Amino acid sequence: MIVNNVKLLVGGVQLRDGVTTVTDILGKMFVRAGLHVLAMEKGYASTIYGAHQYDPMVISDRPPLSYGDDQSDILVALEYDTNPDAPGQPNRDTILRHGKNVRDGGVLLYDSTTGVVDTADLEARGIKVFPLPARQIAQRELKREVVKNTVVTGALLRVLEFDMDYALFGAYLDERFGRKGKEIVELNMEAVRRGRVVIEQILAANKWDGCNFKLVPQKVDGADLLVNGNDALGMAAILAGCRYYAGYPITPASAILEFMERHLPRYGGRALQGQNERESIRAALGAAITGVRSAIGSSGPGISLKVEEFGVAGVAEVPLVIIDTQRAGPSTGMPTKPEQGDLAMSIFSGHGEIPRIVLAAGTVEECYTLAFEAFDLADKYQCPVFLLSDLTLADGRKNLPEKYFTDNRRPVTRHGLVREAELKNDGYRRYTLTESGISPRNVPGIAGGIFKMSGSEHDEAGMVTTDPPKRKAMFEKRMRKMQTYLKEDVKPPQVFGTPDGVPLLVGWGSTKLPLLDAQARLRAEGTETCALHFTHLWPFPVHLVRPLLQRGSTVIVVEQNYSGQLADLIQQECVIETRRILKYNGRPYYTSDITGGVRQLLANGTRVVRVGDRAPAAVLETVPEGD
Amino acid sequence: MSAVAANVKIWEQNATPKHRIQWCPGCGDFGVLAGLKMALTRLELVPHEVLLVGGIGCSGQIRNYLNGNAFHGTHGGALAYALGAKMANPDLTVITLAGDGDTLAIGIENFVHVCRRDPQVTLIIMNNGVYGLTKGQDSPTAGLGQPHEEYTEEHPPFVDPLRLALTCGASFIAQSFSGDPKHSAEIYAEAFRHPGFAVVDDFSPCVTYNKFNSYDWYKEHAEHVPAGHDATSKTAAWALLDDFDRRGKLPLGVVYRDERRRKAHTRLPIWDEELAKADPAPMFKLFK
Numbered sequence: 003m004i005v006n007n008v009k010l011l012v013g014g015v016q017l018r019d020g021v022t023t024v025t026d027i028l029g030k031m032f033v034r035a036g037l038h039v040l041a042m043e044k045g046y047a048s049t050i051y052g053a054h055q056y057d058p059m060v061i062s063d064r065p066p067l068s069y070g071d072d073q074s075d076i077l078v079a080l081e082y083d084t085n086p087d088a089p090g091q092p093n094r095d096t097i098l099r100h101g102k103n104v105r106d107g108g109v110l111l112y113d114s115t116t117g118v119v120d121t122a123d124l125e126a127r128g129i130k131v132f133p134l135p136a137r138q139i140a141q142r143e144l145k146r147e148v149v150k151n152t153v154v155t156g157a158l159l160r161v162l163e164f165d166m167d168y169a170l171f172g173a174y175l176d177e178r179f180g181r182k183g184k185e186i187v188e189l190n191m192e193a194v195r196r197g198r199v200v201i202e203q204i205l206a207a208n209k210w211d212g213c214n215f216k217l218v219p220q221k222v223d224g225a226d227l228l229v230n231g232n233d234a235l236g237m238a239a240i241l242a243g244c245r246y247y248a249g250y251p252i253t254p255a256s257a258i259l260e261f262m263e264r265h266l267p268r269y270g271g272r273a274l275q276g277q278n279e280r281e282s283i284r285a286a287l288g289a290a291i292t293g294v295r296s297a298i299g300s301s302g303p304g305i306s307l308k309v310e311e312f313g314v315a316g317v318a319e320v321p322l323v324i325i326d327t328q329r330a331g332p333s334t335g336m337p338t339k340p341e342q343g344d345l346a347m348s349i350f351s352g353h354g355e356i357p358r359i360v361l362a363a364g365t366v367e368e369c370y371t372l373a374f375e376a377f378d379l380a381d382k383y384q385c386p387v388f389l390l391s392d393l394t395l396a397d398g399r400k401n402l403p404e405k406y407f408t409d410n411r412r413p414v415t416r417h418g419l420v421r422e423a424e425l426k427n428d429g430y431r432r433y434t435l436t437e438s439g440i441s442p443r444n445v446p447g448i449a450g451g452i453f454k455m456s457g458s459e460h461d462e463a464g465m466v467t468t469d470p471p472k473r474k475a476m477f478e479k480r481m482r483k484m485q486t487y488l489k490e491d492v493k494p495p496q497v498f499g500t501p502d503g504v505p506l507l508v509g510w511g512s513t514k515l516p517l518l519d520a521q522a523r524l525r526a527e528g529t530e531t532c533a534l535h536f537t538h539l540w541p542f543p544v545h546l547v548r549p550l551l552q553r554g555s556t557v558i559v560v561e562q563n564y565s566g567q568l569a570d571l572i573q574q575e576c577v578i579e580t581r582r583i584l585k586y587n588g589r590p591y592y593t594s595d596i597t598g599g600v601r602q603l604l605a606n607g608t609r610v611v612r613v614g615d616r617a618p619a620a621v622l623e624t625v626p627e628g629d
Numbered sequence: 630m631s632a633v634a635a636n637v638k639i640w641e642q643n644a645t646p647k648h649r650i651q652w653c654p655g656c657g658d659f660g661v662l663a664g665l666k667m668a669l670t671r672l673e674l675v676p677h678e679v680l681l682v683g684g685i686g687c688s689g690q691i692r693n694y695l696n697g698n699a700f701h702g703t704h705g706g707a708l709a710y711a712l713g714a715k716m717a718n719p720d721l722t723v724i725t726l727a728g729d730g731d732t733l734a735i736g737i738e739n740f741v742h743v744c745r746r747d748p749q750v751t752l753i754i755m756n757n758g759v760y761g762l763t764k765g766q767d768s769p770t771a772g773l774g775q776p777h778e779e780y781t782e783e784h785p786p787f788v789d790p791l792r793l794a795l796t797c798g799a800s801f802i803a804q805s806f807s808g809d810p811k812h813s814a815e816i817y818a819e820a821f822r823h824p825g826f827a828v829v830d831d832f833s834p835c836v837t838y839n840k841f842n843s844y845d846w847y848k849e850h851a852e853h854v855p856a857g858h859d860a861t862s863k864t865a866a867w868a869l870l871d872d873f874d875r876r877g878k879l880p881l882g883v884v885y886r887d888e889r890r891r892k893a894h895t896r897l898p899i900w901d902e903e904l905a906k907a908d909p910a911p912m913f914k915l916f917k
Contacts, residue, residue, distance in 0.1 A: 034917075227916035237912050243904040245897040246717055269907050270898045272716055277742040284706045284739070288682075288713025291700055292721065293899040296713075314702040404913055414904040445899065446680050446698040446714075446721055452643045454693055456701040465645065465693055 005216045006037065006063035008162065009070065013056035013096030014080030016047055020151045021080060025057045027155055031170045032061050033228045033401045036220030040066045042398030042515070043590050048253070048337040054095050063220055068519035071592040075215065076161060077104045078154065079112035082137040092117040104129055109161055109213050111154070113137055130213055132157065134200050140193065149193040156197025164217040168194065226403050231369040231395030235325065236261035237407065238373030239297055243414035244323070245271030246289035246296040248282035250304055253337045254396040255327045258299040279307035283322075287311060290320045291455060293419060293445030295377050299325035301393075302344050303334060309351045312386050314457040316356025319433065319441070319480070321380035321387075323373075324348075328392040328511075330588055339588035340393035342511045342562040345571070348388040349540045357439075357483045359383065360540035362390035364514030366400050367410075368537060374412040379491060382417040383483045384443060390539075392562070394512035394590045418443050425450035431462040435475055439482030484541045492538050494546035499532035505604060506554035508580075510536040510568050513560050513591050520596035531600070536568065548576040556581060558603055560596055566610070587614035639676060640666045643696045650694055652687060657833030657844075660807025661726075661755055662694055664831075667814035669695075672821055674722055682711045684727025684736070686762045688755035688833070691726050705736030708743045708752060715748045718896045722821060723749070729756040730768040733788050737769075740790075743826055744797035747889055751820040751827045754790055755807075757835035758842050765838030773842055774850060774877070791884055794828045795866055801827035802866070802885040806851050807834070808844050812881065825889055832879070847879070854882030861887055 010028070014021045025041065032039050040060040047053030058074055060066045079096035086093070097112060097119060104110060107128040110121060114133030121131045134157050140150035159165050171194060179186040205212065229237075236258050239247065247266060249259035262273035271294075276282030283298045290296035300308065305326050315322045328344045330336035348360045359379050363369040369391055380387040420430075420442045432453040434441045441462075444451035454464030459476060461467045495508070498518060509517045514535050521533045532554060551557050551572070559569035560583045569580040583599035585591055595613040602611050641647070652658050669679070676696035683692030685704035692699035698721075702710055711725045732740050732754050743750070758773055760766040769788040780786055794802045801823040805813040813831060820827035832847050852873070859865040866885040873880045898904050 030917075225917050227913055229916045233916060237909065240912070241907055241909055243898075243907075245899070245904075246713065248713070265912060268911065270903075272894070272897060274713075274716065278738055280706070281709045281712075281739060281742065284702065284709030285713030285716070287702065288700070288710035288715075289717035289897070290713075291710070292680075292714050292718040292897075294717045294897045295899070295904075296717075310703050311706070314706075318700070318702065407909065407913065411909070414901055416899065416901055419899070445718075447678055447718060449675075449677050452677055452696065452698055454643070454699045456699070457703065458701060463643075464699070466690075 003214055003216055004075070006061070006218055008076060008215050008217070009058060009060050009074045010076045010078070011056055011058040011074035011100055012078040012080065013054065013100055015095075016049070016053045016055040017051045019080035019082070021055045021057050023151045024078070024080070024154055025059055027174065028158065029059065029228050029399060031165060031174060032217070034170055034222070034225045035165070035217070036222035037217060038062050038065050038401055039228060040069055040400045042069045042394055042400070042512070044397040046338050054099060056096065056100065061217060063218070067522060068515035068593055070519065071594045072589075073103045073105050074100065074108070075105055076109040076111070077101065078158065079110070080154065082113040082115040082150070084116050092119055094119050097121070107214060109215070111157055111161060113150070113154070130210060132161070132201055132204050134197065136197065139196050143196065144189060144193055146189060149190055152190045152193035153197040156194030157201045159194070160198040160201040161213045162215055162217045163212060224404060226401035227407070228399055228401050229366060230397055230399045231363065231366045231391050232257040232327065232397070233261065234366050234370040235373050235389075235391065236265070238370045239323075239377070240265060240269050240271070241411050242374045242377040243295045244297050244377060245269070246286060246294045247271070247299070248274040248276050248286040249299045250276045250279045250282050252301045252304045254329060254393045255299045255301045255304070255325065257396070258325065258327070279304040280311070283308040283311045286322060287315060287320050290322050291446070295381070296321070297323035297325060299327065301327050301329045302331040305344060305347065312358065313352045313354060313356055315386040316358060316480070317457045317459070318455045319384040320455070321384050323376045323380050324386055324388045326388060326390050327396040328390060330586070336588050338393070340512065340562060340590050341586060341588070342392055342513070343564070343567070344390065345510070345539065345567040348390060349571070355481070357383065357385045357480050358388065358540065359385065359487060360388040360390065361537055362510045362539055363395060364509070364511055364535050364537065366395060366398065367402065367406065369395055370407065371410050372537060378412070378415070378417065379487070381419070382491070383440065383487055384418070385483060390511065392512050398512070420444045420451060422448045422450065432464045433460060433462045433476060433479070435462060435479050438486040439479050440486065441479075488541055488543060488545070492541070492543045492546070494543060494550070495534040495536045497532065497534055497550070499530070501532040501534075501550055501553040503553070503555050505531045505556045505558055505600065506551060507531050507533045507596070507600065508536070508557060508559045508568065508572070509533070509561065510539060511562070513562060516591040516593045516596055517560055519593040520600065523593060523597050524600060529600070529604070539568070539571070542571060542575040544575045547572070548578065551576055551578050558583060558600060560591070560599070562586060562591060581608070582610045584610065584612050585614045589614065636670045637666050640669055640695045643676065645693050651690065653837045655836040656687070657757060657807040657835065658688055658691060658755055660810045660813065661753065661831055661833055662691055664805070664807065664810035664813030664817055665691070666695060667810065668817035668821065671814065671818050674821070678720065679722045679724065680711075680714055682707045682714070682723065682725045684725070684731035686728040686731055686760065688726060688728040689731070691755070705731055705734075705739065707731065708736060708739040708750070711750045712743055712746060712748050715750050716894070719749065719894055720896055723751070724821070725750060725752045726755065727752070728761075728768070729754055729758065729770040729790070730760045733769040733790060733793070740793070741797045744794055744799040744828070747798070747800050747825040747891070749824055749826070751817070751823075751829065753817065754828070754830045755833040756790070756830050757833050757839055759835050759838045761835045761838055774846065775841060790828065790830045792870060795863065795885060799828045799885075800825035800887050800889050801883070803828070803883045804830045804832070804879065804881055806832045806847055806881055808847060816883065819883060823886065824891065850877065850879050851881050852878045854880050854884060860885055863887070
């Protein structure tokens with residue numbers, strides 16, 4: 003019997019089958035029962051209807067280290083129709099895609115409305131198969147097709163031996179449908195029972211005791227929140243004092259815009275859906291110059307369109323938080339697939355050179371904490387601050403106690419914003435040269451302080467100039483802010499383990515969890531490593547990173563892009579050779595990608611391992627001698 | 630010195646001194662500057678409550694030639710910055726000053742949608758038919774008044790900002806001529822007071838690169854909107870434009886004016902004490 007440790011994968015046809023309806027209900031119930039939920043690899047398509055969708059979820063009584071590999075314990079296939087390519091046969095899409103990854107001794111539950119699927123190969127591996135005509139039960143017996151997912155939920159609760167008295171499910175129904183009337187609640191209750199009956203019948207017919215899985219509720223002190231990275235970011239932005247947000251619909255950043263449109267007005271703020279990516283960032287800059295904490299959010303293609311404005315923000319010294327929930331590029335790329343390909347763009351995009359700060363979240367928690375930091379840094383340094391997230395974080399859900407959010411809330415302090423009393427008449431200069439590079443910032447509407455701000459080169463008063471000494475002084479003032487940042491605010495990479503003499507596993511972004519999981523697995527195999535996770539990527543803290551990297555035996559950078567953008571950055575800044583594990587096939591990193599890659603790198607002189615085929619494939623890249 | 634003249638001086642502080650202004654002698658933009666100072670003085674506005682957003686080009690420099698807060702970013706971006714600033718702080722008088730290229734070519738995406746959004750922002754298009762600062766290339770308003778029988782992709786017919794604004798739903802549409810700053814000042818003042826987006830197309834001759842649309846040419850072709858014109862009627866506005874076109878004339882004055890019903894907004898919170906009290910409970914509740 004496996005208790006409180008299961009990976010469930012629900013698959014089906016997008017929009018039609020209600021994959022996330024099932025995982026949303028179950029996720030809420032598990033969290034309310036005090037269990038931990040980690041669902042980081044929501045697989046969906048860049049079309050609305052008809053493509054395959056799947057949503058794996060790890061459920062455990064301890065916070066799971068990561069979502070692991072592409073294996074699952076329990077597979078649920080919701081397709082109820084016939085195979086579009088072979089009419090007369092049931093649609094087996096989910097079973098074909100994920101059946102091979104179900105662990106021996108696991109469970110397959112599928113909708114058998116259009117017929118029974120031949121699953122002999124799975125049964126041979128000890129997998130218990132439950133054909134469940136969920137749609138048929140809903141349509142014919144309960145006369146409401148829409149409750150088919152409730153039938154599946156009922157069956158799953160039985161498989162998981164969870165909430166067998168329906169206390170949690172009943173409470174959920176009351177909350178969700180209570181206002182719509184008793185009948186809907188009862189209909190769903192009946193549907194959940196019907197699902198269970200089918201499972202009981204199959205168990206009895208096969209003389210099985212159960213499915214070998216059990217979820218036991220844990221003691222709870224107030225239910226946790228089940229949030230994804232976008233939710234965490236949105237909440238943090240509002241609590242950090244962001245009162246103007248602009249975006250343009252783009253996957254996977256749209257959810258932040260929708261969140262802000264819904265919530266910002268309640269906190270006295272405004273959210274704008276721009277008519278294009280440029281209107282969004284320009285309006286956000288306009289709001290920022292009036293003193294409002296302002297942010298924009300987009301993903302790769304949208305960020306590309308905004309590049310010219312980064313220069314404006316840099317030279318005119320307008321604080322702006324730029325959220326980039328990265329997805330697979332270049333160009334339109336794969337809009338609903340994860341990648342970490344925008345690091346170089348965040349650091350280097352645009353003509354000329356500007357001061358800018360680049361942060362990257364590695365977990366849902368860091369989406370929350372770094373958002374506070376991003377707004378503070380933007381205020382203090384009056385420059386664009388990039389906050390990188392990625393699709394895995396944007397859509398990946400996990401539970402966190404409410405206390406986490408309240409404990410990590412930072413009070414809002416408006417650095418450097420000049421108040422009326424501090425302004426001396428006639429003496430105010432928007433770009434006063436200072437040692438730190440930071441000039442006191444005023445807002446329009448206050449007597450005694452008039453500003454002239456410009457993306458053209460300017461003097462201290464903001465008047466346009468091309469005078470060489472003035473240009474030099476102003477350029478240096480702007481860039482000096484980055485020296486101040488490196489002295490006062492930069493943070494070193496998080497270090498897990500002791501770096502001395504062992505291989506260093508270096509990562510950024512959502513690879514953090516699989517990286518730590520891989521470290522634990524390698525340790526169990528007898529290979530000690532040290533993991534380094536970067537959150538503060540630019541300006542690059544060479545003084546903190548180089549000494550750390552020099553202590554390891556070799557530097558292995560694990561990234562979800564083709565070239566190894568962090569690895570290049572480390573080589574450029576620290577002049578230390580890096581080796582790379584790279585994945586860019588549109589799937590998140592699985593722990594085995596990293597363990598396999600590390601084994602290969604350590605076994606031979608390989609510099610780059612490109613993973614993402616079934617087995618990690620090594621590419622031996624020739625190293626130019628003496629170059 | 631009269632009181633009015635003294636007050637005009639306020640608009641010359643925190644600005645490039647007159648003798649340092651870098652426009653060609655005779656540039657129409659001098660007329661716009663004079664009209665602006667008159668209008669700002671007449672309305673008794675104070676510089677620290679004014680935000681001037683300049684476009685890229687000769688015209689955009691005007692933001693530094695008079696007092697008031699000023700912002701200047703990308704080519705074509707002026708209206709969108711103005712939109713964000715006004716949304717954030719409705720107490721500011723926001724004036725966008727940009728050329729015809731900035732507004733109707735590279736920035737037309739903003740022009741079209743800001744007409745729809747209708748923020749209380751004034752746009753003065755300093756229209757001269759050329760890209761002056763890059764030495765005289767055709768702008769989208771090039772060809773005004775010139776007989777043209779055949780067009781090519783390279784040289785299409787000109788854009789009429791008034792007709793475009795009317796189509797896009799602007800709520801105040803007027804035209805002025807920098808050769809008559811007194812009249813311009815009246816139009817600007819009305820635009821600043823209009824509780825919505827006000828477009829003023831100002832003919833501001835480029836004496837260096839547009840030899841065709843000269844002061845004399847404008848004087849010959851411009852004509853005031855007749856006193857009886859019903860500016861609140863869209864039908865009357867179209868009819869007026871058609872009538873002037875037929876006669877080969879350019880209307881000066883308010884062509885269309887319609888106050889939209891709007892939801893009032895206050896300044897967005899910015900200070901620590903305004904932001905400290907945010908209660909996260911309603912957001913937390915969503916995720917339980």
